[in-house]
Amino acid sequence: MTSDDLACVPEVEIDPDGTFKYVLIKVSTKKPAGGSSNEKIVVRGFRWGAYHADIFEDTEEKVRKMGLTAKCLGGGRIHHNAAAKQLNVYGYSQGFGKADHEQTVQLLKTSYPDYEITWSNSGY
Template sequence: MEAKYDDETGVPLNEAGRRVVERATAKGSLDDGNAGQKGSSEVLDKIPAVEIAEGKWKYVQIELTAPGEPPKLVVRNTAGLPYHPDMYYAAMDKLEKEGLGQVKGRVIGGGRIEYYPEQKTVSIYGYSKTFGRVKGCNQKSAEIVELAYPDHKVSWSDDGY
């Protein structure tokens, strides 16, 4: 069954949508007593901090966790997907297909990203109707993007939708 969301409120409209949102907001229980210590594989270091599509799309900021490693924040979106939970699902599905099923993720927040590589600009703003407003999310996402794209002009705002 395809996940469905209300176009105005972002609220899940069916069980598939509710499961995606539940998974996206669940705190993982990966603490094996070594929290904060680097694991020998350093799985999270292999995952890019930013993967964004050209144009104007919704985005999510995801906190990734893996056993024995400190959490890592990543910024993700995918062209053509209409909802924030879709962005989360696509990001986590990609990790699983890459053999990184041990990595868990939960959405911290989201909004919109306008990324224009030819102009070397990234604008981050708004919020997710599904996951709500999260203070500092857009600013932190901009910091993450700036590190990944140091030659781009990155701006952020909490305004807009």
């Protein structure tokens, strides 16, 4: 697969409102013999995910069908208040550990440039 395939993977996919679990995922092209892989970090967060693993497994299946690989870098929660244009990133995943919330916020800013986006290490 090529970096063009990687470009087809959106950096951010989260629910439009509410509080939900999220995961930070590294998506990569498969490393060719003697070559190097390309990669990008993506955020996925949905209310339907009872567990962080549910969200990761859904994303992993989708990128695998594209010939890409996925590795979960950690998780947490996002509170999305669309009416107030606010996102708050916090908490951790019991299964994957805490995601790098600063990195998550930087990715969210690309998709939500007119939002107030905050983060903290407190809460579950």
